[in-house]
Structures are given as structure tokens and as C-alpha cells.
Amino acid sequence: MPTVASNERSTGETPEILAGRYRLERMLGAGGMGVVWRARDLLHEQYGDPEPYVALKMLSEQFSESPDASALLYSEFALTRQLRHPNVLHPYTFEVDAAHRQAFITMELMHGITLDKLLCEKPSGLTWHELKAIAVPLLDALAYIHGRGVLHGDLKPSNVMLSGEEVRLFDFGLGLAEKGPCKRLPHLDRKRLKAWTPGYAAPELLEGATLSAAADVYSVACLLYELASGNHPFRRLPSTQARDARLERQLNAPRNLPRRCWPALRAALAFDPRQRDISAAQLRDALGGGSFWW
Incomplete structure (x- = not known):
């Protein structure tokens, strides 16, 4: 998109x-x-x-x-x-x-601003009130699609729009279904075509692993960290550097995120998917919003 x-x-x-x-x-x-x-x-x-x-x-x-x-x-x-x-x-x-x-x-023709443009207007990041107003509905949408067996595959600021007071997730061109009738539909051969966005793709995807809900969670966590601080958590480093455990250990909580929310966001940013043991719904709840669309 x-x-x-x-x-x-x-x-x-x-x-x-x-x-x-x-x-x-x-x-x-x-x-x-x-x-x-x-x-x-x-x-x-x-x-x-x-x-x-x-x-x-x-x-x-x-x-x-x-x-x-x-x-x-x-x-x-x-x-x-x-x-x-x-x-x-x-x-x-x-x-x-x-x-x-x-x-x-x-x-639908949307009217608004994508989050990458919003970040240009807010180089120091959003206030907690502004961040929560975007994070909770976005994570609720991600929890919803995961609950229906759908993976997005390309979560990044340019694929989320702020339209008035509404948050809209779009562009499922790299998405796929884990279950249901849509699982049989053809999808992009990601081994043949490296279509991931490096700055937001989970490290395991860059190494050739298949798309998973955990990979979507990593991507949205990078996006939320950037909204909270104005900076990407790993500065969009190449994949070989992004897998360096030292970078992960050096990661600090963004200043605009309440301390109580940091452990959940930190877990979602783990390089190792086995340690990324948090779902989109759990991350949503940790940031203060219960489900409103189930």
C-alpha cells in the first residue's frame, strides 16, 4: 500500500x-x-x-x-x-x-495520515495519551485477525493510517491464512522474493523462517517503540547486525511509555521467537486496553 x-x-x-x-x-x-x-x-x-x-x-x-x-x-x-x-x-x-x-x-478511500508521516511531524515521539489512542485499537485489530487465523506479514508505519480518530490497518499483500478456506489460496513465494521490510521484519523471517503471529507481534512492537520514542528500537540496522544479542540487551525503555508497560513491549521485541512469548492480545491488555471487538 x-x-x-x-x-x-x-x-x-x-x-x-x-x-x-x-x-x-x-x-x-x-x-x-x-x-x-x-x-x-x-x-x-x-x-x-x-x-x-x-x-x-x-x-x-x-x-x-x-x-x-x-x-x-x-x-x-x-x-x-x-x-x-x-x-x-x-x-x-x-x-x-x-x-x-x-x-x-x-x-474505501481513506482520508488521513499514515503513521510514517505522523512520525515525521512528531520526531520526539507521541505523548502517552496519543500513543495509547493508536496502540490499543491497532493491537486489538491485530489480535482480531490472529484470532481468525490471518497473519498480516508487513506491519510498518506506512501500513497504518490515522483517519480522524480512527486507526486503520491495511495492505495484506504479504499476508496469509494459517487456517480456514483461505489457507488454500496461492500466496507469494517469500523464499524466491525477499519482500519483507527489513526494519520491521522479525529476524527469523530474514533468515528464511515462515511467517507467524509472533513475527507480526515483533513488527508491531517495533512500530510502537518508534511511536513512543521517535526512534526505531534497533535503528533499522541490517539483518546481520539486528540479530546481535548485544543490541537487544542494550535496548532501553522509551521515555514516553509508562514503566509498567515496558516488560510487555520488551518481550515483544525479543529477537528469538521462542522468547517472544506474548500475543497481540496480551500486549494490548498490557498497554491498558481490553478487547472491544469480539
Whole structure:
């Protein structure tokens, strides 16, 4: 999902209108796998909808040329379609423009600021009140999806949006299902393609291990530490250094986090997944919020 902002339409082969209905207006962002556009739904506009806008996600040119590209995009749609949580972005439709051989997902057009932009505005970190208002609903969303056997796979500041007073988790392009019907869906071969974001990927993922709930917990813990201090806990060091136990031992509690919350966050930041013995729900509760969506 969006990581690089742009105000201009692409001058490449991206069509102006998809499926005879969605007019692409401007690119909202481009990540490693996907490109997201602001699009106007011409059908809704025809029937007088005053806000006929959606976000439209398609795979980047690099991935769209792959023979299984459409299947991967559909997998992301199917994975998130089953989720019903106020802090998880819900998709609208999966469609294919046959003329342009372009698959895409439509979803709610969010208005707000992603957490990476918020960190730029708050270089010293958030106050505890501000942090808790983001951390509790985000961790509740993560606990919810884990409870339904879904793993996110790419938790980082640019994949969480603050929209008014709402927190929204999005971009499940690297996600997968541990159980249920979606477990049979195709997913990205992570051994062939190193798609993890190094600064937030759990050390075991960088070493070739499979995605797990514990890996998601590590990623969200890095994000929360950064929100609390303004600094990444391990300064986005390369994976070979990030596995150095000395760095882990030198980790100090962020100044904006209450002392009582530090042991839980510290456990979530353990390099060794066997020592990362805390769930998203337990971390949520430690930061002061009980479940509100079960």
C-alpha cells in the first residue's frame, strides 16, 4: 500500500478507465508490490452519488507480468474480505478489466495520515495519551485477525493510517491464512522474493523462517517503540547486525511509555521467537486496553 506519494497520473500503459467504470485520477502511492490510485466510480456518479470515489489497488508493473499475478491479488482480497473489524480496512470488490488484462481491488478511500508521516511531524515521539489512542485499537485489530487465523506479514508505519480518530490497518499483500478456506489460496513465494521490510521484519523471517503471529507481534512492537520514542528500537540496522544479542540487551525503555508497560513491549521485541512469548492480545491488555471487538 502507499509509501511514496505522487500527484500525477502515470505516463506509462496504465489505462485511464478500468472496467468501463473507474476513472483513475491520481496515484496515491506505490509500494514494493502494489500501486494505489484514487479513482472515480462513474456508475455511482451517474446515479448522483456525491462522493463517488474509491481507492483502487493493482499490482505494480514488475508483478503484473507474472503469470500468477491476478491470483495473488485475489488472495489478498479474499483474505481481507472475511475480516470485520472497525480498525481493519475492508475491500469492496475484486475485478478484472479484460481488455487491458488488469486485475484490481476497490476499497474505501481513506482520508488521513499514515503513521510514517505522523512520525515525521512528531520526531520526539507521541505523548502517552496519543500513543495509547493508536496502540490499543491497532493491537486489538491485530489480535482480531490472529484470532481468525490471518497473519498480516508487513506491519510498518506506512501500513497504518490515522483517519480522524480512527486507526486503520491495511495492505495484506504479504499476508496469509494459517487456517480456514483461505489457507488454500496461492500466496507469494517469500523464499524466491525477499519482500519483507527489513526494519520491521522479525529476524527469523530474514533468515528464511515462515511467517507467524509472533513475527507480526515483533513488527508491531517495533512500530510502537518508534511511536513512543521517535526512534526505531534497533535503528533499522541490517539483518546481520539486528540479530546481535548485544543490541537487544542494550535496548532501553522509551521515555514516553509508562514503566509498567515496558516488560510487555520488551518481550515483544525479543529477537528469538521462542522468547517472544506474548500475543497481540496480551500486549494490548498490557498497554491498558481490553478487547472491544469480539
